[in-house]
Amino acid sequence: MPAQTENDKAWQRYLDAQAIRFDQPFYAVNAVQLKELGGREPRLMAKFDTPEQLAAPLRNAGYTLLPVKNGEYVLIAGNAFALVPPCESIGVFNPLLPFPLYTAGRGSSEAQYIDQAYNIGLLHHFLGMDAADGLFQTIRGREYTSRFEFRFSGRSITVESVQIEVDAGYEGLQDIVLLEAKIGLPKHLNIRQVYYPFRHFSQLVPQKRVRNIFLAYDIPSTQYSLYEYIFPDVLDPTSAQVRQCANYRLQAPRRLNxxxxxxxxxxxxxxxxxxxxxxxxxxxxxxxxxxxxxxxxxxxxxxxxxxxxxxxxxxxxxxxxxxxxxxxxxxxxxxxxxxxxxxxxxxxxxxxxxxxxxxxxxxxxxxxxxxxxxxxxxxxxxxxxxxxxxxxxxxxxxxxxxxxxxxxxxxxxxxxxxxxxxxxxxxxxxx
Known part of the structure; x- marks a missing residue:
């Protein structure tokens, strides 16, 4: 049996204190009670990028946590993760640079590899844009959402003033491009990390198309994996589909003895x-x-x-x-x-x-x-x-x-x- 994480323990304390038996379709949760009853910071209890990171008591019951307001959540039955499928397309990408960038791609933070993908023309290439097309970084970091509604597990959810974080965002003549990035390629993606920014910026700039890009970088192989997600049903985050994907290597494998x-x-x-x-x-x-x-x-x-x-x-x-x-x-x-x-x-x-x-x-x-x-x-x-x-x-x-x-x-x-x-x-x- 896997060892319990601190999140597992904190959620079990909260569920016991609230006598939650998972016999209702959803439960209202607030950050103050999470901290008081769970004995752990709410931001840590609400952090899960993959199904494996979801606290065991929630995962075992088939529930997930969705933020609906600053400091307020809904604990609801359903799956909030989208599959990141294997992508067969792969090739070596030759950077479109007039000179090499010796200070690029150091460390292991997502921001460094996002900037590198933009600087070498890889992002333009994946988006089907020419490097000369205007694409300007205008978004990075945290902000609060506007009000919007969606359906989840057959129920209407209203979101307002939830904090979101965009790893990088760019504006072109017709498009807003939002990037969610990870080091290493996971098998699943918490769709909220893509869907909430998508809805927020779709309302903020309705005259432009919002494109949702998931970027993963594998440091040991210098390989980028890029996925573009679309929502055929804008009101349903679980309708997420991969429109296109591609893998790019910055160099061919070495052959050293x-x-x-x-x-x-x-x-x-x-x-x-x-x-x-x-x-x-x-x-x-x-x-x-x-x-x-x-x-x-x-x-x-x-x-x-x-x-x-x-x-x-x-x-x-x-x-x-x-x-x-x-x-x-x-x-x-x-x-x-x-x-x-x-x-x-x-x-x-x-x-x-x-x-x-x-x-x-x-x-x-x-x-x-x-x-x-x-x-x-x-x-x-x-x-x-x-x-x-x-x-x-x-x-x-x-x-x-x-x-x-x-x-x-x-x-x-x-x-x-x-x-x-x-x-x-x-x-x-x-x-």
Missing amino acids: IHSLIDVRFQTTGTTAPQADDLNKIFELVTLVGSGVNRAPEVADYFVFDQRQSSYYREAAEYLGLIRHSRHEGYSLTESGMLLLTEPSQEKPLVLAKLIINSWIFVELIRRASKSRLFTFEDIDAVIGSLIHGGVPRYSGTTISRRGKTIKAWIAWLAQEIGCFAVEGDRVYLR
Whole structure:
């Protein structure tokens, strides 16, 4: 059974105090009572970008939370998430620039990659516009909605003065373009994050077409995924459909051999094995630490994780030598962490590859493969199982396979993006 997040616990306290049994189609909820009875900040209790982040008591009952006024919500039966389907279209995009932008695409904040997509002409290309067409950034940040109505689960909902946040918005001669952005490509999108701004700006500027763009950027592969969502029934947010989508890479996968990646400056000696498959979240954690977020509860709140899960990403970042951790001072960046943050987007995969290849598990695997030029998945488990802590094996049983799953995920990324491995069944060949 998954560990409870702080949101799970807070919502259960609130539901128990209000004696909510989910036997009504909806319930009115206000922020003051959420904080008093749930014992947690309402902004955190209402934060969920994916179905997995929705508090377990709500998810299990088939309910979701919709803001209807500043500080007021409706807890209502229904699904507020839209599918982000796989997109088959992919190509390498050549930036339309008179000179390279060395300061673009650093860090892991959405705003940097939105600006990069605009500056290199990628956004214009996806929208079917010429780079010479006037498209000016006029919207970014938070504001309050106008009044509008819609239907949800067969009920009429009225929204007025709800705070929305637009990652970026642009105005052209005929269009308003609104962007919602994420690092990494999720499987679902909280449709409210697109629908509320769409309705607000459709009323604010009725003479122009509002286009809703979801932009996801995968840092390890330098790949953009763009989706345009439309609402065939403007009064029904659940009518959301993908009008078009495309994937764009900023560069083709590299083809480097193992020897070109071995670099003692990145070498680490570890006492742990990582359990964090998603490299984008490691990037995000490093960026968080660089911005001053340095405690486990803050990290867990940001990712909507339980603290144990957030510790896995902290351990992975430590394993790669990106952050250090002390009980009194919390998390802080190492020199490698600062390097990863400041490198241009196209160079980040190479830095990450060197960090992985020179980490202690990979050093041992490469040593084992020195004669045969290959190692096996059994070797991965053996290396992880060989780690001793306090005179006894640190990992055993299924823990070894869970940690090994992360190593296999990283190997798959290295094989695809860097070319230093080739995987055939349970064998990994050095290139």
